[in-house]
Amino acid sequence: MTRAHLAIVGPTASGKSALALEVACTLGDVELVSIDSMQVYRGLDIGTAKPSPAEQAQVPHHLVDVAEPTDEWSVARFQQEARAVVVDIEARGKRALLVGGTGLYVQAVVDPLTFPPEDRAVREAILTRSAEHDLYAELTAVDPDAAAGIEPSNTRRLARALEVIELTGRPFSSFGTGLQTYGPTVFPVHLAGVWLPRDVVHQRIADRVVEMFDAGFVDEVRALRDTGALSRTAAQAIGYREVLEHLDGNGPSLDAVLDAIVIRTRQFARRQRMWFRRDPRIVWFGAPENPCSVLPALLASWSA
RNA sequence: GGCCGGGUAGCUCAGUCGGCAGAGCACGCGCCUGAAAAGCGCGGGGUCACCGGAUCGACGCCGGUCCCGGCCA
Numbered sequence: 001m002t003r004a005h006l007a008i009v010g011p012t013a014s015g016k017s018a019l020a021l022e023v024a025c026t027l028g029d030v031e032l033v034s035i036d037s038m039q040v041y042r043g044l045d046i047g048t049a050k051p052s053p054a055e056q057a058q059v060p061h062h063l064v065d066v067a068e069p070t071d072e073w074s075v076a077r078f079q080q081e082a083r084a085v086v087v088d089i090e091a092r093g094k095r096a097l098l099v100g101g102t103g104l105y106v107q108a109v110v111d112p113l114t115f116p117p118e119d120r121a122v123r124e125a126i127l128t129r130s131a132e133h134d135l136y137a138e139l140t141a142v143d144p145d146a147a148a149g150i151e152p153s154n155t156r157r158l159a160r161a162l163e164v165i166e167l168t169g170r171p172f173s174s175f176g177t178g179l180q181t182y183g184p185t186v187f188p189v190h191l192a193g194v195w196l197p198r199d200v201v202h203q204r205i206a207d208r209v210v211e212m213f214d215a216g217f218v219d220e221v222r223a224l225r226d227t228g229a230l231s232r233t234a235a236q237a238i239g240y241r242e243v244l245e246h247l248d249g250n251g252p253s254l255d256a257v258l259d260a261i262v263i264r265t266r267q268f269a270r271r272q273r274m275w276f277r278r279d280p281r282i283v284w285f286g287a288p289e290n291p292c293s294v295l296p297a298l299l300a301s302w303s304a
Numbered sequence: 305g306g307c308c309g310g311g312u313a314g315c316u317c318a319g320u321c322g323g324c325a326g327a328g329c330a331c332g333c334g335c336c337u338g339a340a341a342a343g344c345g346c347g348g349g350g351u352c353a354c355c356g357g358a359u360c361g362a363c364g365c366c367g368g369u370c371c372c373g374g375c376c377a
Contacts, residue, residue: 012341038341048341076338104340111337118338149336154344157336164338176337231339238341263330268341274334 004188005086006030006302007098009106009276011269013204014196015291017051020099022295024059027097031060031089033082035100035109038237040078041069043224046217047239049208062089062096069224069234076115079108086187098189103275110185116164116175123163130155138162145173182280190302193276194294195286205265209239209258218243218254238264 008016024030038048042065051061062085067073089096136152139161146161161172221243239261245251276282285294
């Protein structure tokens, strides 16, 4: 018999992890797969709200602590490793419970996405000439379909499209129908979304950031800085960027840093909301306050 | 008490020579295929501290009032 895998998605601070742990303990035959672009880095613990060692001991967690903070990470790499993990879990007769809020990563695992090759040097060269050349016009000339889906001002995505074309000789748009196809997934999976009222999420974010500071977040960042520079990708993590700026010189005060982190986290949660809300395959479970209260409904839905 | 500077969007501030107000951030809505906790687009929002005056017309000029900051007493 082939039982479907499971997934819990949703905005940050909406209680996915706690809920997932309860699900795992109840079901007994699942292993967790973190779908999180920042929990992959060792040493980024407090700021990424990574599951504690005690929690990880209760049930196997995958794709947590699989890269050095000095390493670069990417969707393509995540896709490859996550799919391997799912195959592995399956081979042990268990089910995967995907848990996370990185929307693109969820789709990279679950949808038939093919990521064309990359060459950082080529991309950098394109980025460099973007000062002189109009990348949007350039892309429109060679791949109008791709250009139609990118804002003329979004240099980063324009450069990526041009990079792929230069590397493969094929139009960027030939590599996929886009993210909004929402066709059949590459393996059977129940997609569940947790949803809390916005003011509850905002409060949870504010509380969590204060807890992070109380738990020694600044020390964690300082230690990372002293060990070696965070990679380009790891340095994007919310909180780390802000605290680093504070530590390295005459940056803003810690109070200001805390406020900035709360704001950026809220904005992140908003983008996650936008991302997941579009996916018609996600079944939403709303809770007025405590996310774990949806557990019965969630399990009922999955056993049906 | 006197002198000087300031009161304009939720916040920080622009606003030339008088012609019914702008930016950044925040906030809201949305986009997304190798940085995605990234990147990008659109939008709402103002009794220009208050009162009076000159002017066709005032955020701007004149007079007064109230706040805030600094200096002097």
